[in-house]
Amino acid sequence: MLDVDIQFLKGVGLARAEKLHRLGIYTIKDLLDYFPLKYEDRRSVKNIIDVEDGKKCLLKVQLFEQPKNTRVRKNMNIIKAVVKDDTGFAALTFFNQDFLMDRLVLDKWYYVFGVIKQSFGKLELISPEIEFCEKDWKAGKITPVYGLTYGLTNNELTKLTRLALELYYDKIEDVVPDEIREQHNLIHRKSAIKNLHFPENGRKYNQAKRSMAFEKLLIMQLGLLSIKSSLRSSFSGNVINNTEISDKLMEKIPYELTAAQKKVIDEIKEDLKKQKPMNRLVQGDVGSGKTVVAIYAILSAVGSGYQSSMMAPTEILALQHYDTIMEYLKMADLNINVAFLSGSTKAKEKKKILEDLKNGEIQIIVGTHALIEKGVEFKNIGLVVTDEQHRFGVRQRAMISNKGNNPDILVMTATPIPRTLALMIYGDLDISIIDEMPPGRQKVITTVLKQSDKQKAYDFIRAQVAEGRQSYIVAPLVEESETMELDSAVEIFNTLKDSHFSDLKLGLLHGKMNSKDKEKIINEFYEGKINVLVSTTVIEVGVNVPNAVVMLVLNAERFGLAQLHQLRGRVGRGKYQSYCILVNENKSKKSADRMNILKKTDNGFLVAEEDLKIRGPGDFFGTRQHGLSKYEIQNIINDVEVVREVQDLSKNILAENPGLNGKSFENLKKEIINLFKDESIIFN
The missing domain is CATH 2.40.50.140 (Nucleic acid-binding proteins)
Known part of the structure; x- marks a missing residue:
């Protein structure tokens, strides 16, 4: 009923339909589900x-x-x-x-x-x-403000939404069964949609927001839990139980693993031994030692006669992992064939890698999303490790899993997410947490400066360089933007090169550079040939330079707390005292409170919990994290209690009715299948 092509709504037509398509709006249903970013009070x-x-x-x-x-x-x-x-x-x-x-x-x-x-x-x-x-x-009235695209005004979108509501209001059906809706004090879907677009008053808006958030989260949670259940019951995996070479590495490494690392390794070992495929997330703060845990699992798979792959979202991070694996293998004197594959691998070299991978000569392959492309075939892949899970969705994980006989999956993230939300976002994964830092890891001193005090930060960097140390300066944009007065990496680099740091060796790193140039700059910084590296957040993960002791972040108010915490984790990796300087240009109390959280604690999970209190869980549900881009949940949820409520309810529903059978669940089941349409394992 609501699947009518958007171009047939009065006032749309072909040209305007194309603009709406850029916003992901193809049908009347899509339009009604495209909620405002904010509201203006014109009462x-x-x-x-x-x-x-x-x-x-x-x-x-x-x-x-x-x-x-x-x-x-x-x-x-x-x-x-x-x-x-x-x-x-x-x-x-x-x-x-x-x-x-x-x-x-x-x-x-x-x-x-x-x-x-x-x-x-x-x-x-x-x-x-x-x-x-x-x-x-x-x-x-209270009027909506929508996310727009070029050539489409807020007035146009508002009028189209109002018209769609008038014409199709009575055709909007409830997704949540009546019994559940009444039990959890939710309003009807049609009323929720109407009051999210055009709120009658504050009370009705809050009811609508809670009801719609509840519905979207229920769809997502039931889908993810069903995937987990299907994986466990439908498929048999590979038994990985030879830890001989993994244990050999543990004997050779020159430090003692923390109790948290050992506990997580034990959880992974138990999973690997089972016939059912492992689906485990390892959460650990920056520097907590997740990589060695992953290498233990990788070597266990190799020792049991299987191939392993490790996938990272950027070439920088993937190369870092490749180097680390090679270092550990050398340390333990292990002769294992490891290869690296990314989008920039030369054609001749790539051809050889793909052949060796297919015939089983390559035992471990490390790379970027190039590993999930067509043409990449394994002889017997037993374990898939993905790093920085929030960059890979459920579907990307499924794509690499399909390249073998249901390989075990280990996912790593340094993005601290409160446990309640982690269980929601990663509902299809079991969760392990490394909540202990290795001994000797020093605390980074964090300072917040106003824009007018930026010169002090530059002077401090000069003093550190004079002592033989190095620094990062992070800007949010690559090039100057006319619409936002943000410091740009290119502009900052050019300004500093000609003024404050004209006598120093400066480097520039950003996402628009090709892989070869990025690698060259990072290597020069690592080797100490660059004193100050001006960069965008491309260095958020995967750059490890022990001699870098200052992390200066410009326009810090523009970053999420988790991201600032990640950036801070780039320093404090060597024996020297390290510093994180945040330049906050926002004068609001909320912004100051957020920056102070980072001053007070260096525990990523506490940072995430505090951020949750200030902003609500919305930002944790970004499309980057759950990979389900159709639902922009961050715009409609602000109550963590809803998350907990939905979590418990989803488990109860699936325990009683795993197939979601019956007429009352018909619409809910349809929505889940639609959201996870690439996941054939749902409700088979």
């Missing part, structure tokens, strides 16, 4: 005398005089108008909107909505929204 009309500088407001005004239309240059016209109410005057400025000249009529009343700018005692609104009072359909 109260302000008097001009009461407006505040820099704040958005709704005014009800008349034109004071005839507006002027001036051609400033080719392709640029400016309309200037002065408006009034009973309390004062304000100026309106519009760019390239000539059509307004016919609409701006003396003595008529208008609603004007926009940001007030105050300078030299005068008030101005630049490019505000303006409507005749008698025609306006936004004033007096």
Whole structure:
């Protein structure tokens, strides 16, 4: 009923449909499920005398005089108008909107909505929204603000959504069975959708948000738990029980594993021995020693006669793992054939690797997503390790699993996620946590500076370089953007090279560089040929330089706490005291509170818990993490209790009705199958 092609909605047509497709909107259902990013409160009309500088407001005004239309240059016209109410005057400025000249009529009343700018005692609104009072359909309401694409305005999307709701409201069916809906105080789906787009009031909006979050999370959790259940019951895996060479490595490494590492190795060993495929997530903070745990599992597979693969999201991280594996093998004097494969591997070399992999000569292969491409075939893959799981979804894991006889899967992440949320996001995996740091790992001193104090950070870096140390400077963008005043890596590099650090050796690293250039810069930094590395977050994972002691992050307010914690983990890896300096340009209390969390603790899980209290769990459910891009859950959930509630409910439902049989579960089952449509194991 709601699967009608979006182009047939009145006012859409082919051209506009293509724009909607860029937002993932193909049907009426997609449009109704495309919820606003935020809302604007237009319920109260302000008097001009009461407006505040820099704040958005709704005014009800008349034109004071005839507006002027001036051609400033080719392709640029400016309309200037002065408006009034009973309390004062304000100026309106519009760019390239000539059509307004016919609409701006003396003595008529208008609603004007926009940001007030105050300078030299005068008030101005630049490019505000303006409507005749008698025609306006936004004033007096809470209005939605949607994520947009080029050529599609918020007004257009709002009108289309309103029309779709009018035409199809009665065709919206509940997904959650009535009994569950009533039991958990949820409202009907049609009411939830309506109040998420056009909230009647705060109470109804909160009910709608909770109900829709509950529904989306229930779909996701039931799907993931069903995958886990299917994997356990439907497939037999490989028995990996020869730990001889793994144990040999443990005897040779020059340090004692922590109790947490040993516990996780024991959990992995138990999984590997079973006929059922392992699906385990190892969560551990930066520097907690996840890699050696993974290598133990890899060598166990090799010792049992199987091939192993290790996949990482970036070439930098994959190369790091390759080097680490080679180092450990050398340490234990083990003669094992290891290969590296990425998108930049030369054709001739790649051909040889693929042949050796297929005939079983390569025992361990390390690489990027190139490992899941067509043409990559194994003789007998027994174990698949993926690092930084939040970059790989359920589907990518399934793609590499399909290359063998249900190989065991081990997933590693250094992204700290509170356990409750981890169980939700990784519902198809068993979870192990390395919650202990190796002895001797030093605490990184974290400082927060204002933008005006940035010079102090540069001076401090100079002093550290004079002592023979190295530093990172991280900027959020690669190139300058006209729309956001953020420090750019290229711009910062050029500025510092010609000023503060003109006598030092600077390096530049960003995601747009080719792999060869990236590798060259990282190697030069590792070898000490570069004093200061200016970079984007491409160094968030996989760069290990013990001599680097300062991590300076510009525009730190733009990063998530988990990401800042990851960046901080790039320093403090050697014997020297290390420092993380965060430049916070946001003056809000919320931003200051977030930065202070990082000052107070270096425990990634505590950082995540605190972040959860401030922002709610939304950001943990980004599409990068669960790989289910259809659902932008972060925009509709803010209550961790909902997550816990859904978790318990999902387990109970599947315990009683694993096939979700019966009419009441029909729609819910359909939604799950649709979301996990690439996963044929659901409800077989």
